[in-house]
Amino acid sequence: MTDLLLNYVAGRWQAGTGAGTPLFDPALGTELVRVDATGLDLPGAFRFARETGGAALRALTYRQRAGLLAAIVKVLQANRDSYYEIATANSGTVKNDSAVDIDGAIFTIGQYAKWGDALGDVRALRDGDAVKLGKEPVFQSQHLQVPTRGVALFINAFNFPSWGLWEKAAPALLSGVPVIVKPATATAWLTQRMVRDVVEAGVLPAGALSVICGSSAGLMDQLESFDVVSFTGSADTGAVIRSHPAVAQRSVRVNIEADSLNSALLLPDAAPGSDAFNLLVREVVREMTVKSGQKCTAIRRILVPAASYEAAAEAIGAKLAGVTVGNPRNETVRMGSLVSRAQLNAVREGLDALRTQASMLHDGSAQALVDADPAVAACIGPVLLGARDADAAQRVHDIEVFGPVATLLPYRDLDHAVALAHRGQGSLVTSLYGADEVALGQAAVQLAASHGRVHVVTPDVAQAHTGHGNVVPMSLHGGPGRAGGGAELGGLRALDFYHRRSAVQASPAVLAQLGLPQS
Template sequence: MPVDPSTATLLIDGEWRAGASAFEVVDPATLEVVARAADAGPQEALAALDAACAAAPSWRETTAEDRATRLRAAASRVRARADELAALMTGENGKPLHEARGEIMGSARMLDWAAEEGRRADGRVTARAAGGPGLVLRSPVGPALAITPWNFPASMLVRKVALALAAGCPVIVKPAEQTPMIGTELVRLIAEAGELPPGVLQSITTTRPAEVVGALLADPRLRKVSFTGSTDVGLSLIRATEGHLRRTSLELGGHSPAIVFDDADLPAAAAAAAAAKFANAGQSCIAVNRLFVQRGVYEAFLPLLLERVAALRPGHGADEGTTLGPLIDFAGLDKVERHVADAVKRGATVAAGGRRWTPPPGEGARPGLTGAFYEPTVLTGADDSMLISSEETFGPVLPVYLFDDDDEAIERANATEYGLAAYVFGSGLARVWRAVDRLEFGIVAVNDAAPVRPELPFGGMKNSGQEREGGSEGIDAYLETKSVSMKL
């Protein structure tokens, strides 16, 4: 069978290749096919690892300044093509264009940040001892595998790739099968703009992630894995290290609480809580999943929140005015409906939304919106017995809980196996600080809806992951530490 050159989405050893077979990529809003991508198998993955191992010695010896120059060139190219890249992302992910463009611009900032971090990834000389000086050296961990998710297919990919390259590690990218095209285009752009040598950056698209990743994990030459996705898959990657340890960074599920204290700026808190919940249709590991409101301000706060939710406009992400796109697939929609039905059965009230969304007739909406849309939904009267209180919904549903005192709010917020992000809204410095100190989450946002920045480390506690991406800590995940004791 002849190979379709338009499916050449495999970058292996500096060459773009098509696979023996391909898979379709669909627009989640319309279910229309928007592209086809190569469907790689273990053979292609191991060929990429061969190339990464061959490229590792020379990339390791490349100066930090050289790597930084290449990454900054890629950042400039990302910015120059931001609109085009955002449209590509919206077409296969469904998020509104303004969100997609914001993600692209954030990816450019991450490339710039990593460029500078690579120049600062130095060691140290220890205090002089009786026998002589000591040195602490840092060196690239080696060939890395970056497994990236569909919900933030640009920023998560770039965050891993940029730090790996800055540290001196060749990296193989495996984009999510739902969103392979934005990943492919970013890999192409970074490789070309940075004039990267063959094997330093490679990409494998596939619908067989278990086979492809399994083949790579079985090979001890792969020295690093960075994964963003579900907790179950992340734990399986840890188990797959049997026989040889490797560095593994995991950014997994979340169940983020938000606490609104009675001294909060209520309009600002309502706006921030809605933004942190409904961005990307709630399909974010740091989306607010449980909103705790102090009893004394609940009656004043709820109308402000409902006003914000009522202003959201579902639709195709490419259409002007859309602020809420579809869920990625109908499996996600089924989970949302199951959580809402369980909550209502256990006593919750639907204060807004609560149904599948279809375009209203006669309003000029784009025809053919047959994807997995769900109305932006608020549930009141939620309690801790409901499924939505213990499971990550990953959709546009916000349950609201009442609390009486600070200790109760923090205790209930921490009552989860997850520990990725938490939000605190209040004005009293002492009580806000106590909450920040006691919350068991890797990211705490105070009066802020968007706690993700290149200069801050990103990652969670408990079953939300290990190691960090971003910040001065991010590059540590791609470096080994060597102690040198010298007797002169």
């Protein structure tokens, strides 16, 4: 039997009492390790994190906690090569795709270390200026934010075992809130290894960071009123979390990132062959193939003027035809596998559903694999669908196929295109391509209400833009409606989730003693 990964709770490494769930290499089909959380003392684990870890973190200033993040960066950088090996084996990603997860995480932690250092040696944050409560300024109200006196539970998705942890943990730890992470079982190895390395390096106080690998059963039951929970995954599971007594009765704060049918929109001025047209084609192909399309921000719907439909189908299909798929260890392979055979089956089922209302424009689903057995590997080539009647193709606007699949949709005019983008019922991101700055600006404002991020690409930013699907710590990550209604990152805005706002009403002399940073 393969090794059983240990859980780290209550300040020590602990094995589950069960046989464990195996984790597999999705390209080769071999068993790698097992995970199990059976028999753990969950009440004790949460109590230790909440009381011991929380007290130690809150005793530090923001600048000191920023120093902890900087120390984490050094630990992860020192072990970076081993993380790439685990990602290749357990997630089936090629090196460039692993970098999105691993290096993206390290970059994000580093940013919060810098921002936290600038907050200074204080333990509470000023929220606006003091305002007088009467005619004379002798009695005033000062809003401030203080760390919540609870624990942050992260229930994460399988597609980003590194970044998914650290983009949440960085602002949580900087805020002074201890973290318990429950990674998705299928790819838990990388999360567990990173936590192990940080714990063994001794850079965090006891109880500040815990990891539970295996089933999530019972985790929500441990949450108390001042705890917070952040979930990334399906809308169905998100609904279960929202209805849990911890949320519904104990008012546990919840952040959810769920399904998202993101779109890319080519403006009417961007004719086939133009720079903006070519930028859209390049970005669509990249978003369909990075991490085999297993990104919550990937492009799922491509909106183009009706007159450009055939040209877009031909240009995107031609680039997709050159994408090699298979074993990520082979240097000629550009796109690796999905994370599991179960995910492969889910993609195939989703494709079948979409094909009832869309036609095949490029079919990579049966292409030959490089160094991989199609009977074993969880690999599928990129698939471009098309629906000439974008209004009637309801399933295209409802079903997210979490793999290398996108659908091309024609629109009549820009108002029609914006309406189609809104049909996603709330998305993490949309991207716009064109050169008409007035039209782009107006469309961006129209789309902002249903999208967490509007990414505008003009020819002058061709080499500078960060990418439709790349989530950067400076910008908001989240979206309304079916995208979950959550909000992460966005610079220091991320700290809001882990703080409690209060108004202190007192004389100016008393307010001066609150230890707040200067306004």
